[in-house]
Amino acid sequence: MSRPLRVALVAGEASGDILGAGLMQALRRQCPEVEFIGVGGRRMEAEGLRSSFPLERLAVMGLVEVLGRLPELLARRRRLTAELIAARPDVFIGIDAPDFNLGLELRLRRAGIRTVHYVSPSVWAWRQKRVLKIREACDLMLTLFPFEARFYQEQGVPVRFVGHPLADTIPLEADRALARQALQLPAQGAVVALLPGSRGGEVARLGELFLEAAGRILAVRPDVRFVLPCASAERRQQLEQMLAGRNLPLTLIDGRSHEALAACDAVLIASGTATLEALLFKRPMVVAYRVAPMTYRILSRLVKSPYVALPNLLAQRLLVPELLQDAATPEALVAALLPLLDDGQAQVEGFDAIHRALRQDASVQAAEAVLALARGH
Known part of the structure; x- marks a missing residue:
């Protein structure tokens, strides 16, 4: 045999x-x-x-x-x-x-x-x-x-x-109401998910930036609530220190990033694989990223692609705003995100087409x- x-x-x-x-x-x-x-x-x-x-x-x-x-x-x-x-x-x-x-x-x-x-x-x-x-x-x-x-x-x-296996496992239409209930978030009103990354260095560079942007969003839209999934106990401790002294209606959760994405109306997110998950959940997003200045100068010379954010690479066009390095300011993030709370349909339609192609x-x-x-x- x-x-x-x-x-x-x-x-x-x-x-x-x-x-x-x-x-x-x-x-x-x-x-x-x-x-x-x-x-x-x-x-x-x-x-x-x-x-x-x-x-x-x-x-x-x-x-x-x-x-x-x-x-x-x-x-x-x-x-x-x-x-x-x-x-x-x-x-x-x-x-x-x-x-x-x-x-x-x-x-x-x-x-x-x-x-x-x-x-x-x-x-x-x-x-x-x-x-x-x-x-x-x-x-x-x-x-x-x-x-x-x-x-x-x-x-x-x-x-x-x-x-992509995630495109097979994430449903074409996620249940927002069920996810909010699971995370004990308000059934009504806008929810913005903040995903500043899973590694310590990412959170160090983007955490304060995202929280500052959240404060400015709240000043314009007092009804908005925020949810932030923590990738680990270390990231939670890091973010809790950043939140000290801030008065934000923000829910920190351990893991459960998929539920956070399902529950929200829009996402402020670090460039990386999490942007694919946000795309598959059809949540309008603004992508930001910062690296060490020397690293950015080197990568700027090496990278041949016109886009950094995965949704844009998949769409082969500027489907989502990507704010990198010095362009990633609280003001710029807020200006890009606020319109998506009222109308992110153009992104959603693009995401749906990509999801079906990856499924x-x-x-x-x-x-x-x-x-x-x-x-x-």
């Missing part, structure tokens, strides 16, 4: 663990006799992955932190490469974490193992020469967004747009592409 299909996967952080678990479920539905090896978190392990080491050992953010852990990361990649070459999986799937996975994929492909990269790095925006390494390392790129697939097609990289049953699409590659089709 031939052995079961053997699939290797490596996820480098919690978001990759979610994607990996969904893909594993879809693979098992299409191929019940499948064996999973590699590295993943608790969700992937619950789907049957035998993880070579804890996913948390790969989840490193920030240049200094990466440099401090570099010897360990390189040693783990060497050992994992040897393990996977010895195991001879039918296909390897690197889920995001491009700095770790692309090098791994290159070694495995040279050893004759078919390789897939799931979730494109931002090569279309900056460091475009990385596409040369991707072309050499990957038999197939799976993208979450259609504009990414177009970029890879132009670069001669085999690619398949599979859609492709992503895990099933990804599984079909992986199985076709593994079987040599």
